[in-house]
Amino acid sequence: MRESTFVLIQYLSGLFVLVFGALHFASLTFLGVKNLNEALEYQNVLTRYKQIFWLSILGILMIAVTSHTFVGFRSILIEIKQGKKWELFVTLFAIIAGGIIILSGFRTILLAFLR
């Protein structure tokens, strides 16, 4: 994969985090949640997962945050140490670890939706 592809993922995911992160916080207001304690109440959290629109926002936000984190982490690690093997290891680590987190996040979203 070209390096610019990683950079494009990094830039786009950053943009998505901004937009969908804002929507995520806005969702609390739209759903009538008044304070932080109320936002974290089990029923309130579950309510958000029951609506496809908010659920999609949370799903996209989760993918964006994870991609942004691991692509950025990969860049930092490549700058700290150099070498072909290291680059391959770091890239595979970023893809696999990111993939596991995304799958695990989807599992949580799905479980909450079906509950």
Added chain:
Amino acid sequence: MNLKFRILRYDPEEKRRYNQEYAVPFRKNMTILDALLYIKENLDHSLSFRYACQAGLCGSCGMIINGKENLACQTKIEEVGKIIELKPLHNFPVIKDLVVDFEAMFAKHSSIRPYIWREQEKFDSEYLQTPEELERFIMVASCINCGLCYSSCPVTGTDKLYLGPHALAQCYRYIMDTRDKDKKKRLDIIDSPHGIWRCHFAGECSEVCPKGVDPAYSIQQLKGFALLRRNELKRISVAPLKKEKRKFE
């Protein structure tokens, strides 16, 4: 009036770094290189430094002068003060005193293929280029390979494989040259883990260049080409255009 020179020296036999001070009599319009030549001739024959043209054209006498990369032949004593600290360039292995090894920088320069690529050479006539086409890269073509940008780059200091501002600016020079044909291949070389994307845009490379080359700008342009404007390269690869379509003065 005497000037105080503090020079960071390196003895390769004993692998020892130490500071040595010299008192040099001031002369009007004296440059750092003049002072170094005075030290070499009158005070210490063992002091090593590199120089050639004494006119800011060869790029041999680059060094750290009071904390900033500069050419010794182009820096006047009046500009830097009475106490002058000289050090060898950063990010290069030191051979002796102020002489550094440029091998890594030139190897990176070679890796971007710093020459015009064409599948077939044209032997019957010259490659024509309009002044406007020349204007696109003439700024970068002024590079004298002095290594000041390479020394000032913070990324080059940490990432040994990073191509560096010198090689990347030269790559931009050939990409913007209408006579060059294989721009995509060139872009593939720099769109790599230690290519353009490692540049953090500190901008020091452009700040220290004695010839007004702007490597930081060139690298940002290359990032644009690599990320979104690969197709734009086709537009640049126009040489040789049919003569009737281009106006030559």
